[in-house]
Amino acid sequence: MAEEIGDRAQHLLKVLVESYIRSGQPVGSRALARDSGLDVSAATVRNAVADLEELGMVSSPHTSAGRIPTNKGYRMFVDSLLTVKPLTDREIITLNGQFGADGSNQELAISVSDYLAGMTEMAGMVMIPRTAKRSSLRHIEFMPLSDHRILAILVINEKDVQNTVIKVDRQYTTAELQQAANFLNSELAGHELFDVRHRILKELREAKDGMEQMMHQAISMAEQVFEQPGTKLLNDDFVLSGQTRLMGFEELSNMEKLRGIFEAFNEKQEILQLLDRCLDGDGVQIFIGDESGYDVLDECSMVTSCYQVDDEVLGILGVIGPTRMAYERVIPIVDVTAKMVSAALAQSK
Amino acid sequence: MAEEIGDRAQHLLKVLVESYIRSGQPVGSRALARDSGLDVSAATVRNAVADLEELGMVSSPHTSAGRIPTNKGYRMFVDSLLTVKPLTDREIITLNGQFGADGSNQELAISVSDYLAGMTEMAGMVMIPRTAKRSSLRHIEFMPLSDHRILAILVINEKDVQNTVIKVDRQYTTAELQQAANFLNSELAGHELFDVRHRILKELREAKDGMEQMMHQAISMAEQVFEQPGTKLLNDDFVLSGQTRLMGFEELSNMEKLRGIFEAFNEKQEILQLLDRCLDGDGVQIFIGDESGYDVLDECSMVTSCYQVDDEVLGILGVIGPTRMAYERVIPIVDVTAKMVSAALAQSK
DNA sequence: GTTTAGCACTCTAAGATTGCGAGTGCTAAC
């Protein structure tokens, strides 16, 4: 059953979705006939809209109300009908140079997320990937704590610092630890985190026969640092801002629903999985309603794009808001922001 | 106008508040007479309650509804009437050993906050003070970044790591930075952060005439680290969990109000100021409604207590929930939790 | 075959009306 839609029906769907996004009210045949610009009567429009309903593009909340787009209708709208409104020059100028390359990735992510939230009046989010292949270990450092515990400090990439506590079988002196760190730095520094974890440590361990005692210990410390189950070293993270703006939308005024969404935000893992799925695509991607696979988001849409350096995708950024959002405005904002971030990161390399 | 309240009136207020906390419904004179256990009629109760109303302890939402406690009524209730329900042995056993001394302060705070939120079914919060006098600098370390920028890593207390980027006038080699760090460590390590910032650096600078060039530079780097305007080194922080639970309370089902509260949570600074005010008092403190000074919290109460080691207050923890909360249960939970945290911290010293 | 006008029908949202129950305040008696 090929879903062929005539030109007129497409046009009507477009006008209907636009009108609904603007007003939030179901769109009736009379208004649609007027707004469509077509020189046809409401009755004709009724027939066409009845076809759209049969295809599952629109539905009526009740017998005698107008039609509202279904998720499928939104999907068709953003895929084939939407005319994106490019940013004005002024907006681009404001955006340009907004994101400095100073500060940590964390700080950059926060400022980008705030920016997205502010521009779109919805919630902004930026994923900070730590597993990216390009993450390389720059420096490792140990400090003795009391009780056979050691604080390991890692500097990753340019300016991200991570630390974790490991346990060892005896006390070490500062000098011993320094020596261990020196050895590990000479062996590991500059390598990519992924490699360190999966390959280099293994190689070192296998070749350890000829090594002295201290190096053995250094390697087992490093193993603990990189394998520690609770470690957040290698987990992605994301920042979110402007969540409270979502409370302003009527379609999300159902407490239960909203609570579900907020709880999903707190369960970072779930959202991250979702964001991971955006990594595949190129350019701006859109999840409409339950396309995300999460029930709680069934009245929300996400507009995302990935940012990258040298053709390698580093992460995802985007916004989340009600399904009924001004896509034609949000899409270019997300798009351009991703490009700006990519540029800022390339510069700081 | 001394606010003298007879014994009977006090008792009635107590029963009224308890009943309202339980049911959330305005309490009428008949029900109050029945529940009070007094052998008086509803009419008598009406007279007494009218007196309470005159004193501002209770009010009626409208002419012919029962009475509900005002903030002043709640205040009297928690100050003089409340009979606290001690925790059961089982609860204390569960609580005991809940909080390990491993991991960073941050991690401890998160687990405590989660615990408070879980036990009380409201939002939990724990302040992580960084300005505490006992915060002492343990180690400082520099790493060169590109472009005249240096990454400074500070280890504070046992296991808190902070880092910040500073700018310098020329490139430094790793060796130079190592030397500077060595010098600073020998001068600063073990001193309290507050002193480092306000006293020791000053002394060093004043005495710098006899020093060599490298030490001058080391001192000015340290000054940048500790004075940098954007630095979060010395700012307190706090963690909050279970915010979404607040969405479950009817009295907070007003979107606008709730949004205000959530936004206040995001504006950490404001909440921290509020928490600072708790530092003065001993034991459990309670803010009822607008006593906090924040309009947005006028339907909320905070129950807080400070945790301490060796009689020195380290920080604040507590819960936040609707004014109509089960104080007799929440108060001991907060109280005992604070004591447990104090104990856990003392142990880990 | 497509388009249109006409019309009966459906459904919602917003008021208006009503009755009920809860609770008060007052008064007069105990």
Next chain:
DNA sequence: GTTAGCACTCGCAATCTTAGAGTGCTAAAC
């Protein structure tokens, strides 16, 4: 000081009404 009695007020929920919007169908017009 306490109590019973009673008129009165108010909110709430149920019910009804009405107006308006919009549909679906049919039959006629193009």
